[in-house]
Amino acid sequence: MKERIIFGYDAFVLPFTIGMIFIILYLGVGLVRIIAALSKEDRIKLVKSFVSPTLIKTIKDIIFDCLLHVKIFKKNLLLGYMHASIAFGWFMLIFIGHIEVMIYTPQRNGVLYYPVFFRYFVMETQETLRGAFFFFLMDFFLLMVLSGIGLAIYKRFKSRALGMRRTTRLSKRDTIALYALWAIFPLRLLAESFTADISGGSFLTKSINHLFHNFVNNSDHILPVWWAYSSALGIFLFALPFSRYMHIPTEMLLIVLRNAGIKSDNTREGFAETEIYSCSSCGICIDACPMTTQKKNLNNTTVYFLRFLRRRNKRKPIVPADKCLMCGKCVEMCPVGIDSCRLKQFKRSDVSENGAKADYTYLSSYSSNVKKGSKILYYSGCMTHLTPNIYNALFNVLDKANLEYEFLDKDGSICCGRPLMLSGRKEEAKGLIEKNSMLIKESGADILLVSCPICYKMFNEEYDLGKIKLLHHTQLIDSMIADKTLKINKSDKSFVFHDPCELGRGSNIYRQPRRVLTSQGRVVEANFNKKESICCGGSLGSLALSKPERDAITKHSIESLTYNKPDTIVTACPLCYKTFSQLSGTPVKDIAQVTAENLI
């Protein structure tokens, strides 16, 4: 082992080194800016997270998400391999490079470019065990990255092969960074192959050196290739902060902040900025979005919303924010876990800031006439009032089980406030929350029963009901069947369960409705189910989506549901029920209706 260049320097390292210094400074300033924009409580949370077990989870998340990309593996193996091979392979190249420097040339520790251009500066024979070991590892991981790059290039032409129907339109900056990234590794391979007969190499670099013996052995060609390699790195590093590849460093910060329990509180600064810069523009949300059926609304998907926010465009984010169904599928599918629905709510709220405010002072005179002392208090909410057959069926079930209940909003309800929250009117929703809380607490019930998942999520997250237990009717029916309070007749009919957005993704209730249906017949699954369930199209989350667009979504969703030809589509949301009923050829029923029919 010996150093080829006595000073350990050659001018070709400049593009890389300057790029590296630039990016370190840029990230440093960015980090300080983001931390400074956090509120005081958030900063305390952040500090606390470093001295608690959260730290272990954070480290685990960073390894699994940033390096191994486990979430993308779950979506598609090839796509996962593409991301993981580039990220993990590149990390290992850098890591082993540093170890080599530490072992062989400890005097060069801390020299930025040394681990990267180690092969140029240091000669080592592969006859020694140490040399052969490192050479092999370096070549192996280089091959790994190259295979990932190969897949990435293939994906440009045929994204479907990697499980993506549509990909994002790249901006100019992204394209520059992308081509620089693609160039880095082939150039590295070439550069190391040129020096392989001098500095040594393994199965990959050595073979190329032998293969192109006449061309590669000319030492006049060595420097230009190393220059090209260094320049590609330099261009990539300079383009990084302005391109989508900024997600590489930002995602780590996002994981740290998220695990500390910090949430966004505006559309652009602090945690929101971390989220926006963590978006890798991968485009998984484009396929996930229910709005993109029939190739519509492609430009209104989350990835472009985040891009507009990132560019601080005042006007453009409004349309995607207003159109979004808030079904949460993109959030669920996002490999980075960006809570974009929250950002959209803040955007809506920003736009409405100077407008007229709703006024609910008239509610003070409202009083319910429920009898006090009943154990179960039923709150139907607005939507169930439009579908009285749902609560009538539910009451039949309750009567059969000899349960006493009171109907809180029999003579018209006060909305739970979730539609207001979704429209970005959180402050105004407080008027409704206050009134409803008072009415519910006054009733003295132990259980608040709701049949609308929208209300369920709202009561669950925004209300403080003290000891009162909140139940969705699927949960109640499920527990009554489990403890045999209800006797059910099992038929040979087949059901498919549509997971309402707010019940499934919103409240993580997937098992109970399926258990209820299994006890009454055969359950078949939809083409897209559970976390991937497609919104019915009626969602209250969307403000600007027109009726024809909604109908297209409804039809698409029904297509997915009837994939396995069920006899009945069953849902647990009055809104889904009503939306589907209008367009479905297959009968649509609420889970309470099905249960009421099969009672013994």
Add this chain to the structure above:
Amino acid sequence: MADFGFSLHPSSSIDLDNADKRLYKIVSELEPDIKKCIACGSCTASCSASNLTKVSFRQAILKLDRGLSEEAVMLLKGCMLCGKCTMTCPRGINTRNIINLILRYSDNKKIK
């Protein structure tokens, strides 16, 4: 004047000089659905809020169209945006968006 126990209905004629259709223009540009209304009143009949206070979507867009923006906003301030009107509208009008846009683009300071 003698009190006969009834009064005359105030004139409903519109003074075109005072009609302020700016808000209607903004809203109808962003949500053309507003022009589809047939004033059937399904929205008001199903309304959660009109049970308790004076909220009427049908009247509000009529007023807005006639340039009485402030009165229209007053009719919608009690709306809880619950979306029942959207579900019942026979014309498939995106009522929630219209209400939201009316509130969003009306000047808060002007409206008492």
